[in-house]
Amino acid sequence: MEASSTARVICSYLDSYVGKNVIVVGKVVQIRGDEAVIDADGNITAHLNRGSHLAAGNGAQLIGKVNPDLSVKVLSSLDLGNNVDFSLANLVAKVSHQNKDLFIYD
Template structure:
């Protein structure tokens, strides 16, 4: 099975990845029914699917498509708990964008 690349991004990268599948780690700061807000270098609205079971103040990895309003429509979400080093994750994201030819196609 050929899986499309999912570049790791943060909130400031949303505009660049409009209408593309991405991967993002952030802290759940708000839950509102079928949507949530995660802090991933800035607040990002995510549109949840039925399989999402997020918890406030937990880290979550989101895989989804960035829509025209810069929201992410979730395809998969993984709870990473409360012990996540967001500075390390930010460094990984910055490295992947500095050397994007290794990690994903433009």
């Protein structure tokens, strides 16, 4: 089996990862049943799984698959609490894409 990486993304990068797994770190803006809106430098709709226990206003890390409509089907989620530096999380995603040869491989 070949090694592959899971890219850290912000909202504007989702269209490059349709059908692939990604990591999203953002703020939980809203929860509606089994869906959440995550602000990761833009709003992303996340389809939560039964194991997702997120709280509105907190940070979250999601690992999931990008759907054709650019929503994310969550495979795993982690509530990061309310002390998250979102500008730093966004910067990490941006830097990893500016230096793909160091951070991202398939």
